[in-house]
Amino acid sequence: GESVGLHLPTLSVQEGDNSIINCAYSNSASDYFIWYKQESGKGPQFIIDIRSNMDKRQGQRVTVLLNKTVKHLSLQIAATQPGDSAVYFCADEAGNMLTFGGGTRLMVKP
Amino acid sequence: GAGVSQSPSNKVTEKGKDVELRCDPISGHTALYWYRQSLGQGLEFLIYFQGNSAPDKSGLPSDRFSAERTGGSVSTLTIQRTQQEDSAVYLCASSSDRNQPQHFGDGTRLSIL
Numbered sequence: 209g210e211s212v213g214l215h216l217p218t219l220s221v222q223e224g225d226n227s228i229i230n231c232a233y234s235n236s237a238s239d240y241f242i243w244y245k246q247e248s249g250k251g252p253q254f255i256i257d258i259r260s261n262m263d264k265r266q267g268q269r270v271t272v273l274l275n276k277t278v279k280h281l282s283l284q285i286a287a288t289q290p291g292d293s294a295v296y297f298c299a300d301e302a303g304n305m306l307t308f309g310g311g312t313r314l315m316v317k318p
Numbered sequence: 319g320a321g322v323s324q325s326p327s328n329k330v331t332e333k334g335k336d337v338e339l340r341c342d343p344i345s346g347h348t349a350l351y352w353y354r355q356s357l358g359q360g361l362e363f364l365i366y367f368q369g370n371s372a373p374d375k376s377g378l379p380s381d382r383f384s385a386e387r388t389g390g391s392v393s394t395l396t397i398q399r400t401q402q403e404d405s406a407v408y409l410c411a412s413s414s415d416r417n418q419p420q421h422f423g424d425g426t427r428l429s430i431l
Contacts, residue, residue, distance in 0.1 A: 216358055240417045251322070251409050251422030252361070259417065297360060304374060304416060306351070308361040 216295060218313040227285040229312045231298030234279065238300035238307075243272060243283045245294045246311070252297060255283070290316045320344065322423035324410050330429045333402060339395045339426045343412030351420060352385055352395050353409045361409065367393065397428075405430045 239260040244252035271284040323342040352364040363377040367387040387393040411420035
C-alpha cells in the first residue's frame with residue numbers, strides 16, 4: 209500500500225448503503241493482498257484476501273477487487289452497518305514483506 | 319485464547335529506560351512479525367521471524383531495537399534507552415505460512431515521558 213500521510217481519508221456512508229474503499233499499491237511484484245479492519249484500541253482484524261491470479265473474491269457482505277494493470281485494490285461492503293465503522297487498511301505482500309496502506313476511516317451514519 | 323496475545327497492553331516509562339514487550343503467537347504459526355503504529359498512521363514493519371531461519375531485521379529503526387524469539391514461539395521486542403519518538407503502539411502478528419493472512423494481537427501502547 210501507499211502511505212497517505214497523517215490525516216486519514218474518511219468515507220461517510222448511510223447505514224444500509226454500500227461502501228467502496230479504494231487502495232493503490234506500488235510494488236508490481238506483490239502477489240497477495242489483504243484487507244484489514246481496525247477498531248479503536250484493537251489490532252487489525254483480517255477481513256478478506258486475494259491472490260494475484262484472481263481479480264475478484266467475495267466473502268460475507270464483502271467483495272475485494274484487484275486490478276493488477278493499474279495496481280489498484282478495492283473493498284466493497286454491502287449493506288453497511290454501524291458495526292462496520294472502523295479504519296480499513298489494505299496490505300500487499302511481496303516476498304515475506306507485507307506493506308500496509310495508510311488506511312481509510314469508514315463512518316456509518318444511522 | 320486462540321489468538322495472538324501481547325503484554326503489557328499499556329506501558330508508560332521515562333525517557334532513557336529500557337522496555338520489553340512480549341508476544342505469544344497463535345500456536346503452530348511459524349511466522350511472527352513486529353510492527354509499529356504511530357497515531358493515525360499505517361503499520362511500519364520492524365522485524366520478521368520464520369521458523370529457525372535468521373530473522374529479517376530490515377525494519378528496525380535503530381540499534382536500540384532488538385527482538386528475539388525463543389523456542390520458535392514467544393517473542394520479546396526490546397527497546398533500549400527509550401526516546402520520546404518511540405511512543406507508539408507496537409503490534410505483533412503471526413501467520414501459518416507465506417500468502418496466508420497475518421493475525422494480529424491488540425498491541426502494546428508505549429508512552430515515553
